[in-house]
Amino acid sequence: MLKENFNDLISFLAVAREGSFTRAAAKLGVSQSALSHSVRSLEERLSIRLLTRTTRSVAPTEAGEKLVNSLEPRFADIESELNALTEMRDRPAGNIRITAGEHAVDSALWPVLKTFLVDYPDINVEITVDNALTDIVSGRFDAGIRFGEQVAKDMVAVRIGPDISFAVVGSPAYFKTYGIPQTPQELQQHRCINTRLPTMDSLYAWEFEKDGRELKVRVDGQLTFNYSRQQIDAATLGLGLSFVPEDTVNSELASGQLVRVLEEWCPPFSGYYLYYPSRKQHTTAFSLLIDALRYQQHVPL
Template sequence: MPQENFNDLVAFITVANEGSFTKAAAKLGVSQSALSQTVRSLEERIGIRLLTRTTRSVSPTVAGERLLQTAGPRFEEIQSELSALKEMRDTPAGKIRITAGEHPAISVLAPALEKLLPTYPDVEVEIIIDYGLTDIVAERYDAGVRLGEQVAADMIAVRISPDMRMAVVGSQSYFHQHPWPETPQDLTSHNCINIRFPTHGNLFAWEFEKDGRELRVRVGGQLTFNNISMRLDAALRGLGLAYLPEDQVSDLIAAGKLIRVLEDWCPYFPGYHLYYPNRRHASPAFSLLVDALRHRQ
C-alpha cells in the first residue's frame, strides 16, 4: 500500500482554522493558488467537498468540520511532540510565546530576558501585549502574566514580582491651578486621565483602600488612553492626574517632576505571576525562562 502524504490534510486544516486561503498561504509559506490546488486535490481524492468558498470567506462544510474536529487536534499533538523532541537537545532551544500586559512586559519580562537571552542564543521569546484575560490554551500561548488574584485555579502560577501598588500623580503645573485632593472622592472634581481596558469595557474605576474601607472612583477628564506611556506623558505635561504603577513614577516623584497624592489610600496588592497549564511539558528552554523570572525575596 502506498504511503499517504498528509501535506494536503495540513493545508486543509490551516485554511479551515484561518478562514482564509490568503492567511493560510502566508502561514504555510506557499502561494495562494498552489494552496487552493492542494485542497482541491484532497477533495477530489476523497470525493467530497470540504470547504465552502465565497468571494469573502471560506468555511468548512459539514464533512469538513468533522474532519477538522477529528484530525486537527491529532496534528497539533504531533507538532507538539516534535517540538518537545527538538527541545531535548543539549543546548536549550525553542520558541516561547507569552501574553502579558504592558507594565509587566516592561518592568518584569524585559529585564529578565536581557540577562537570559545572550547566554542562550537558540531560545526565542515572543511577547504579545494584551490587557484582556486571554485564554492561553485556546490562543496557543506557552504562558501568560497576570496579577496573582487573577490567575485561574487550574493553572500553575509562579510569582515573578514583589507586591505592588498604584500612585496618583500630577505635575507641579497642574497643582498650581488645582487643589490637592484630600480623599478619593475629591478626584471627581479633577481633570483625570482615564484608562480603558478591554476586560472592563467601560472606563476603569480607580481603586483605593484605607482602614479596611474600599472605594472605586469613576473619574472624569479630557483624556483617555489604554497604555501607560501616554498616561504618564500626559501627566508630565500637566494635562491631568494619572493613576499609574508606583515603580513607573517613583524616580519622577523623587526628581520633583511629579507630585504624589492620596498615598495613604493606595495599599499594596499581590504582584505579577507567570501562569501556564498543568499539562504543559517543562522543556529546558521554558524551565530556564521560569527560573529567570521567579521572584526571590
C-alpha cells in the same frame, strides 16, 4: 478508515485560527490558491463543509469547530514531543511564545530575558505585547504573564515579581490650579486621564482600598489611552491625573515633576505571574525560563 493528508489538516487549522485565507497563507508561507485547494480537498474527502466563507471573513462550521477542538490538542502534543527532542542536543534550544502586557514586559520579563538570552543562545523567545487578556491556548502561546487575580483557575501560575502598587499622580501645576483630592470620590470632579480596557472595550474604573473598604471610581477627562507611557507624559504636562503602576513614575516623583496623592488608598497587591496550561509538557528551554523568571522573595533576617 480515512487516511487524511496531515498537510491538509494543518492548512485547515491555520485558516480556522486566522479567520482568513490570506493571513493563513502568509503564516504558512504558501500561496493562497494552494491553501484554498488543500482545504477544499479535505472537505471533499470528508464530504462535509468545514468552513463558512464570505467576502469578508472565514469561520468554522459546526463540523469545522468540532474538528478544530479535536485536532488542536493532538497537534500541540506532537509539537511538544518534537520540541522535547532538542533536549538531546548539547545546548538547550527551542522556541517559546509569550504574551504579556506592556508593564509586565518592562518590569518583569525583559530584565530577566536580557541575561537569559545571552546564557542560552539557542533558545528563541517571541514576545507579543498585548494588554488584553489573551487566551494563550487558542493563541498558541506557551505562556502568558498577568496579575495573579487575572489568571484562570485551570492554569499553573508561577510568581515572577514583587508586590505592586498603583499611584494617582499629577503635576505641581495641576494641583495648584485644581486642588488636591482628599478622597477617591473627589476624583470625579477632577480632570483624569482614562485607560481603555482592550478586553471589554470599556474604560477602566480606578480601584482603591482602605481599611478593608474597596472603591471603584469612574473618572472623566480629555484624554484616554491604552498604554501607560503616554498617560505619564500627559500628567507631567499638567493635562490631568493619571493612575499608573508606582514603579513607572519613580523618577518623575523623585525629580518633583509629578506628585502622588491618595497614597493611603493604594495598598500593594500581589504582582505578576507566569501562567501556562497544567497539561503542558515542558521542554528544557521552557523549564529553564520558568526557573529564571521565578521570583525569589527576600525575607529580612
